[in-house]
Amino acid sequence: MKLYQSPASPYARKVAVVAHETGLIDQIEMAAVTTAPGAPDADVAKANPVKKIPALVTDDGLSLFDSPVICEYLDSQHEGTKVFPEPGNARWHALRVQAAADGLLDAALLIIYEGRIRPEELHYKPWTDAQMGKIDGALAALNEWSADFGDRVDIGTISAGCALGYLDFRFPNKDWRGANRALATWYERFSARPSMQATKPPAA
Incomplete structure (x- = not known):
């Protein structure tokens, strides 16, 4: 399998964490690409019609994109404990947490793009x-x-951990811990997992 990704992408990090947790990481070629709004990578464009990372090309040539889809595919490719719970309340709770975490990331990235792409006088x-x-x-x-x-x-917890890591990476001056002590305590423990340590974004 080949994953088009960037070490700075929180969505790609989520896929990488799932790959570590499911024992599949050694079966995936990590293809680091540089992509930006308005300047997509050519290989990414071939693998994903909306030209965004992460994008996965499976061993049989199937291209998959959007991190929840890629993560669910990886979860179907191993025999260990699943990261997507079986149908029922546990699954809905996990998917709800994933949706909240991904929504957080969507908003965070829009702020980043506003600052980087639009001229300052148009902010x-x-x-x-x-x-x-x-x-x-x-x-x-x-x-x-x-x-x-x-x-x-x-x-859900993997998505939440990656979202909080992205806040620390791109918004270091935001004190999200102050008003969210329970979440901060959980994140301190979760971020120590080997899968999270192995996928930390590069120094900003």
Whole structure:
């Protein structure tokens, strides 16, 4: 399998963490690419019609894209403990956490793009503030739900861990821990997992 990814991408990190947790990491060629809005990588464009990372090409040539889809595919390729729970309440809870974490990341990336791509004189603070409001909303929900995370390693907790890691990576001055102590305590423990340590983003 070949994964088109960037070490700085939180969505690619989520896939890599799943690959580590499922024991598949050695079966995946990690193809680091440089891509940006308006300047997609040519190989990524071939593997993903919306020209975004991560994108996975399986051994039989099937291209898969969007991190939840790739993660679910990887989870189908091993015989160990699954990161996607079986149908039932546990699965819905895990998928809900994943959705909140991915929503946090969507808003965070929009803020990053606003700062990097649009000329400074065109920055629109109310829009950026609205995105930060989405981040804070997701953090509050994750903080509440974290009381039930325990030592779970599923697609929800993996997504949450990668989202919080991205905040530390790209928004180092944001004190998200101050208002979300339960979540911070959980993250300190979860981020020590070998899969999280092996996939830390590069120094900003």
